[in-house]
Amino acid sequence: MSQARGLQNFISDLRNAKSKEDESKRVSKELANIRSKFTASGSLSSYQKKKYVWKLVYAFMLGYDVDFGHAEVVSLVGSAKYSEKQVGYVAMSLLLKAGDSMMNMIVNSIRNDLVGSYDDAATSLALTSIANVSGIELMQALHVEVQRVLVSPNATPAVRKKAALCLLRLIRQLPDSIASADFAPHISNLLQDRHIGVLTSTMSLLIGLTSKHEQEYETMIPYAIHILSTLVLKKSVSPDYLYYRTPSPWLQIKLLRFLQYYPELMASGQAYVATLKQCLARILNDTDVSDSINKSNADHAVLFEAISTIVVFGDSGDEDLQLAAMRLLGKFISVREPNIRYLGLMTMSRLAVLHNNTNKEQIKTFQSVVVHSLKDADISVRRRALDLLFVMCDQTNAESIVDELITYLVAADAGIREQMVLKIAVLAEKFATSKKWYVDTILKLISISGDQVSDSIWHRVIVIVTNNSDDDLQQYVATTMFDVCSSKNAHVKAVAVGSYVLGEFGFLIAEEAGKSGEVQFQVLHQHWPLIDANTQGIMLTAFAKMYNLYEEIRPIIDPIFAKLKTSVDVELQQRSNEYRILGSLGPEIMEDILREMPAFDTQKVSTLEIALDQEHSDTHDVNVFKKKDPNSPASKRGSKTAQQEPEPEILVQAEPEPEPDLLGGFDDPPPAPIGGFEDPPLSKQAVTVGDPAAVASSFAKLLSTPQGVLFQNEYVQVGVKQEFRGSQGRIQLFAGNMGAESFTNFKLDMPQVPYLRTAVQDEMGATGAGCTLAPKQQARVMIMAEAIAPYCEAPGLTVTFETSTTTHSYPLKLPIVPTSFTEPVTVDKAAFMGRWGQLAAKESQEIITVSRTVDPAMMQQVAALLTGLKYGRCQEVDSPTTCSGCGTMKTGAKDGQGNPISVGCLVRIEANGDKFRVTARTLHPVVSQGVKETFCKVLKAL
């Protein structure tokens, strides 16, 4: 009896604890007690086991770490007694995680309950726990059994509905585990069940299957419509399934959801179309506002789903229904009841993104109503209103919507500001009626909410202004920025834009009264003490440019540079030193270096596009601003060419490249092989592989380093030196004879691959007919490669040669992978997460095990690898055990407008124990795979 009270006493004690410390002390004591009971030699009674495990569950729920007792949970699950089993299963789903070592021990118990068990109760417990835990181990081990239970003719409804959901969880986890496409006959059987619970679960499963195999399940449409009509038109359902007088709203919702996978359904001309139309009309017309909140919820749940269905059918559906749906939505977005208004706004946004002009025009008439919700007290409602305004915006109403948004931005709270700023910036750019309006809008954003204006937004302004040298935009912006910066209170971001613009285009207004170079300098310099080091850097460059242009202010600027020579900020120190020396290099060099920047390569702005690109994940939005050819001269002064001018920072010439060394191998050659002479065979024996692990490891090493050994054994050494820029790369191969005997027929065979355009320089003919290679002689081959399509497989290289006794052939891979052609991109957290979500469908993922437990030092290596593979780290999204990055793979292929195509790539590496999960999401599934493989390879080699 006292033991019986144990659990209750424990809970009571915790409830009575006076402080958190008290509680924590009590829990520690209890956990220590339980631990000692578990480790004690004597066996515990079933009752004790249950009680202790439940105490663990309770402590865990309160937030205490429970890292023991797994074995007891496992033994409870395996018990023959139902009461123990039940506790065991619940505890398992709470305390054990997929991947725990105990998982494998539990599999057999679960399998016994699943198929070997005589009673449904145990089968039910097993099914529920598999669905809830959803560990890969369980799924892989048990998917066959789960399928068998589901289709078994003897299964009771209670078991069947659980099996259906269990299978759904399974196909989500392991999409290939069942022949999803062939499952249709079973589903049609299940859909003829009369049990509403079974039908609801089956519909969930069907939706899961249909989302991947639409065509295979098209035959289920008549069943779904039949069930729907029974519920909606006949309202025939057992009273138990009436929820506040509505026949199972959940089943109705699932049925409608399923039908949404077939948007052309209404135009199919099938007999069931009329029935469906009747159902939808009934739902639309018969739904009334009810005084009972629960009744109203249930009815509106079905109603909103019906409206969504009509929205999906769009113009192929029934026009009357469409009108009625729109009328209802118009009503909903103006009601006071917050849930309905929220859902109305959300559904309308869904409607607005469909390419349907009638809808869009109608939606636009609600602009003022929506704006009203933008001022609601509830942030959830405000966000929906913002979303809707965003999608209902087009050329015709952009100015008024952007104005509304800006007006509201002044009063908006922090929760929504960032999102608003980004959206306004996107709209202003996308639907700009004039570029001046666009620039003004962004400047307004900066002045109202400068802190939320991300760097990518104002960088975009710079790009657009720089690339539009034809009209008077640059002059206009210079004047505007001059005015903005004249105010002492200008926001630091405005000062940054002002510094850049006046440095670049200030000369366009320098002739105007009161805007001379000196005044421009003063206008900027007054902000100096108040701005951060980054902005100071930008300003410093502007000063250097002014220094070059206006002789009269050189005496003022010189001391600034001189003073910063000792700045604590390394960047400022370096810049000021470099700029200071410029003057002494002679006017021509200085002018050359400080000429205005060339037009931006529009490919390089992809960081912003990631943020801007909110709607379409596959294609980059076409900008309203015509992108200029990046190679055309942008110079207004027009005198000199504008080819690849050095950025001002790069003053120190890169050191001349050292001669490619011989990779060290030749100074100290390994002892000559003796094996070949010991036992001369009659015919030449063939050697084909080196040590595969060593080959893989050298290959992996070369993926993130510019030079190294690709392969070596006692005969031959193949070294690689590589250099990539954008979509192009230069790869030098050095193949040396390390032995004491000449090679004949020495060949480096590189099969053509469709995704690389290559040109080869090869003086000895090793890549052609073959050559002879004397001992210590080296064959050099230079390959110029350009990526012309997304790909994942590294191209092959086979090294073959003959010695007097042996034919050698070594199939290798060249370390030319998608990441080779990648350039790092730095994005902020919002952009990364946004993009990450969009690319979910194109994911490639793998879990690898490494030799030791991952520790912080190893994570640092991972971070270094990310940089080595030319990805920009996005540290903001990372926890200590993850590492994420962003890059863009350049290709030489051109799109319709002649712009080079590039593939945005995101990668995330998560550590757990001695495992890494590598996830790559890119615009192209093949690249996702390639990137993932590359990362897996280098991680394994860590």
Added chain:
Amino acid sequence: MIKAVLIINNHGLPRLQKYFSPLPPSHTPPTLTRHIFNSIASRPDSFCNYLNLHIEDWGDVKLIYRHYATLYFVFAVDSQESDLGILDLIQVFVESLDKCFCNVCELDLIFHSDKVHYVLDEIVSGGMVLETNISMVLESVREQGKLGKSSLRMGEGKQNDVYRR
């Protein structure tokens, strides 16, 4: 799918937390539950019952919740669930508990947290709605209770004691 079902009292103490979608190593159930509670607790009851939340490494979730006297019932769902349907489901859960305990109160959930789990397991499985018929839910839970007693020989008396109200 339903990624998590939580019951939290007005002070933020969890009374039930069940995560259907595995949590990344950066979160534990208690910390995430706390975070979710903080996000909704500041919202007056006059606001709508929805709140979108981005949870690092776990993705975007929509919190759909109802506030009953001293308890918040929170379902964290992905974008595939019907918003009002989940509100209805919360009501089914609450009514089931209410019938199960005859006028449920917070103390019932504290001292009989196992039973709360058994009820939930009959309504939601693997993050999907399993059964919405309250009588059937109660029937299943009752059946299991009987089974537990009948197959439990040695601890029968004690069992009753633990679960007495």
